[in-house]
Amino acid sequence: MKRIKKYTLLATTVALALGGTLASAQDFKKYGIDKDVPGACSYASMSKKDYKGRTLSVITHAVPVMGEPTDLHAKQFQELTGATVNVVHVPFGDLFQRIMIPFQTGQNAYDVLFYGSLWSGDFHDYLAPVPKKYLDTAGMKDVTPTYRKVATWGDTMVQYTVDADRNYLKYRTDVFNNPEYKKKFKEKTGHDLAVPKTWEEYDEIANFFNGWDWAGDGKPHFGSAEVTKRDDLMFSAFIDRASAYAKNPNVKGGMFFDLKTMEPLINTPGFVKALEMFVKAKRYFPPGGDNFGLGDEIFSFGGGQTLMSYTWDDAFVQAMEPTSKIRFKVGSSPLPGSHEVWNRITKKWDHFDKPNAPAYVTWGWTSAVAKASKNQDMAFDFLCFFSNEANADHDLQIGRFGINPYRNAHFTKSFWADKMGWGKTVGDQYVDTLLTIDRSKNHVFDLRIPGVNQFMSSMATGVSEAMAGQKTPQQALDDVAKEWKQTVNRIGVDKVRAAYANVVKLEDNE
């Protein structure tokens, strides 16, 4: 009898537990996720927290990129925990100063901050380190080493990874696989039509496919869409092109500066060569292509106007959305490289049989908790919830959210092939491209040093002046180098060097 009672009790407990789990899993589906993934950051865990009567202030980007997921998860967090979450949306151009002014004036304006990870050189002193219990969560442990490094300053993780970005090549597979075009290209250039492995090849292909109707829709089409508008992320496009010539994997100690002397290297032949090619590239841009912001670039390639393009994941994800004109006609590949790479030690060009193609881990969105926040417990819980496995899977599927793969789990091929409906060919190639970038031993990172905006802004101005024909590439970059030197001196050589050493350490794989 006793035994029967015991088993009955056990069965009842199991049934209740299972029933409870199923009920809660079902409940959480109303939030748009497939299923809650158990863990410290899960829906179930958050629903046990009680933050009633407490308010969390969050600053983030404007809707939709990063702004929309912040709103969504803030609302969910409110419902689950009882907290009040106030979200402030700020356009990108304003975001830096809206965060920096309260930091510098000692105001406790925001508990949680979403911003571009390239600003970590400016913000790190004002950020609370991520507590160990969050570092030990399964979600955080699954973040790839590359993006853990991006979130870390020195030896301390001060940013909570919620996104990861990298720039890579996108191209039209229907054109590259077209036998007639392959033949014509071979006849005209003497080369086989293949995905470009060097910028010279990119140049040749873009030039060949420029100004005629290769899409068969009665309109002229063009070679390449690139981000060229001065203050609209053009600095990233230039770094994409310049890394191949300026980041010599055999030369340690800095690509943008010589770490020892802190002399700018921006006007050395590697960068100058890249700028000369960027200026020449104008000939295969679509009309107005030398004033394209990121939105224009995405729209131009995604709208089928151009053959190739290179920048962020968002362009690729949007090109593969069900409404896209070019769905299933796009391919991805790491950025082109160069056979010739400048060696600043020997002051000669080094030859690489296999093209040197550094992977540019360009800035992505990141998040952090302010050191001055009085709600650090709740703030970290919010970020932990924001990026939990279920939410991340959900957010990855929506191109306009601007959230891209950053965990090992995100590189599961079946997710992209089946769940996203991209099919095996596109999905597998996408994952392979991202993995190649992630696992590369030849990375370029953003210049995460104090005053990064000053450096990038003067570089973008110089590049733009050369593109507009106001200065020669050499003159333009000489002027940028002069301004960089003044900026380094103004901010403090040691201070900049100390910060730059962190970047160099990552780039040199130390």
Next chain:
Amino acid sequence: MSADRSKFVFVLPGLIVLVAIILFPLLFTIRVSFSDWDVARPGLDWIGATNYLRLVHDTRFWESFGRLALMAVGSVLLQYMLGFGLALLVWREVRARRFFRVLFLIPMMTTPVIMAVIWRTMFHESLGPVNDLVRLLHFAPLPWLSQAGLAMMSIITVEVWQWTPFMFLMLLAGLLSLPREPFLAAAIDGAGPIRTFLRVTFPMMAPISIGAIIIRLIEASKILDSVYVITSGGPGTATETSSYYIFIRGLRDFQVGYAAALSFTYLVIMAISLTIIAKVLARAMLVRDRA
């Protein structure tokens, strides 16, 4: 308390608010301009005139003034001519006068930054309707935003579209307030419409014209949103104006101290320039009135 003193008591609160609003930010800006406040050094240290010495050699700042002058004077002159023309058109008895008066005011009621986005789309060189129109007329599409001269012209066009209604409104109000007698006298003397305009309407409108032009010049010299949205100061630095440059230095680069020095210098130069322009305009237009 005497009547005179009690007047002051009533005025005092307003005066205090006014001083706080106008004087404090100005004095604070001046103080910040003598500091090294930037991204790496918060706070108000004292570095003397370093920022001012730096801006003397800042060619980008001085070049932006030249572009600003061209953009502001060019757009305000066009706004004045168009605004005056439209005001004259609906001043007299015309059909649907009220409808046209409201219609002409619509651009001014729109949000500048939103309109700048729409104009940018219109000028988009491969996807915008402006080049579609150019193609319809059998011309080659024009690089509206990526060629220096055309980019400048595009921004002036947007400014003229947005702010001509302001001129129209001011000048229409001026025209409606004019006495009828001089026009009757001119008609009795046999003056035709052109002569009446040149000898009666224009001179009588001189004071309000000067006011409207100066107000618009002040506003136009602060042009930022159109430049920011349409060209970001490009191609190169071809459309970079003073206010846009100060915005870049202050809010993008976060060189707060230096941007304050640029702002104060800009303010002084603008105050002097606009005073001179007002005097020149008054002399040119009011002398004609006396003649």
